[in-house]
Amino acid sequence: MRMDLKQHGASERGQSLMAPEGVAIQVEVATLGRRGMAFVIDLTCITGLCLLLLMFLIPLIDIGVDVGGAFGLVAWFLLLNFYFPLFEGLKGGRTPGKMLTKIRVIDCSGAALTLKAVFARNFMRDLELWLPLKVIFFNSILMSDLPGWSVPFAILWALVLLFFPLFSSQRFRLGDLVAGTMVVDCPRVSLLKDLAAPLASDNKEEESLTFTKEQMSVYGVYELQVLEEILRQKPPPKKEVLDGVVAKIKGKIAFDRKTDLSPRAFLAEFYRAQRAHLESEMALGKKKLDKFDEH
């Protein structure tokens, strides 16, 4: 089980969308930290845009601060309520803040995101964020007409609304539920070098390692991918660490021949051989998940 999850690059945040081509596409639910950061960036953009607008408006018409303030209010209302849905609707679920934090809004079913959905999810913000904040921080003004015992209840209510996304593994906020949307990571992963590529030194007369079938049957996929992680680590791990890994592997697979290879070269060789072995086993339908798996 553990391996199957790892295998497909998914974690407990993983969700899969079925593409019409019949292949499941894996996405990861965005963390609330990222979403919060995106929101703060967007809010900064809105405030900036509003101030900019005012700076142009006030001198343009000789109207005085009062009118400027009124237009500012309307501009603020329109920006606050339309900035998010317009960007999300027209830019594939991404506001500037979301672009920077590399997350996006998607339709839960994997269909194209509709304008209807993005408006619905953003119009709920009033209830989910602004109202609870007002209740928590300004309850003495807001609830001055109400009996005192109602204040703790109202605050509890506000906290439930504020922390609503924590209640589901998909981190749905109320607006997401209402619109049937979800916010996921869209990382840009670049294609790393294949560790099993033939080494540049391949044709030089360097010592070549061979492993027996028994030696190859000790470890499974999980250990192979841990080794891959070690080899790809940046900055590369210290020599002592690698020495330790080499010693451990040699002990485990009972490899007692002497080699002149550096620990890194040994591990690279071992990785290649182990991957070749496990992949050819896999082609025959035998998948050894980890060292405990008696396949």
Place this chain on the structure above:
Amino acid sequence: MSRDFQLRSYEFRRERASSWRELESLVSRCEKSGPRSLSARELARLPMLYRAALSSLSVARGISLDRALQSYLESLTARAYFVVYRPKERAMKAFVEFFWYTFPQAVRHYKRPLQLAMAIFVAGALTGYLMTLHDDANFYTFVNARLAGDRGPSSSVESLKETLYSEESRDGNLATFAAYLFNNNATIGLLAFALGGLAGIPVFLLLFNNGLMLGAFAAIHAEKGLSVDLWGWLLPHGVTEILAIVLCGAGGLGIARGILFPKDLGRVDALKVEGRSAGAIALGSIALFVLAGLLEGFFRQMVQDIYVRYAVAMATAFLWAWYFGRCGKGRVA
């Protein structure tokens, strides 16, 4: 095991990497500057490359144990998927479609919540009216003193009449006044929509409360024989404004319907269906609030003739009756 032996997954990757990279660059450009930044030829290649990458992904899941390769393909196909299946909506077209089809259709779909919201509002108005007639002191229970300004049960006929026919708005500039009105009303409207997320009870209260205020106002004018003048003052913008508040409330009730009575859909799916229609209604209502704000801010102060006032009120009523009853009928959006 000899040195010349090449891994199948290595070969697999070597053969296809260039097409993945091509897809990656197209997707990156699309994400950055939109699909229109691609040439016709590139646009035609995009879905082909996407499908190839998708099949690479499913092969890689079967034959490769290279984690780096897998996470690359997972990320690439996901990004490409969202580019290939992006919404085809163009801003201008979406705008026209929305107001011609989506909005009136959503409202028709919401007939029941709309009737309910209207009933609650009217019930509030009647209660406010009767209770204020019964005892003037109730006026201040229903209407915030700050909102009422200098109008109240003790105001004289002349002072009430003066407000109804004043050419000066309280805040001086008409545009400013319109802006404030819009802001105020639209905020209440969106709140009425969003409160639906709390299963509807607060929507009842909000609608009822707004009704109470209207009723109380009507009562103090009726006592002084100013009913005809009051409605002439109120209805030209009021038809649109009250309709918009009731629509937002209906949207909220629709969401509550999805939460409380999901019928044969699951709760999550029912909520999604209701929520999207309700969102469309709230969006359309904002446009109504803009119109109401303009009518209230400008028209009300500039036109004093009671016949014209009633004519405009009738005209808006007919306009909305046609719009929500007929517009965009017979097409599935």
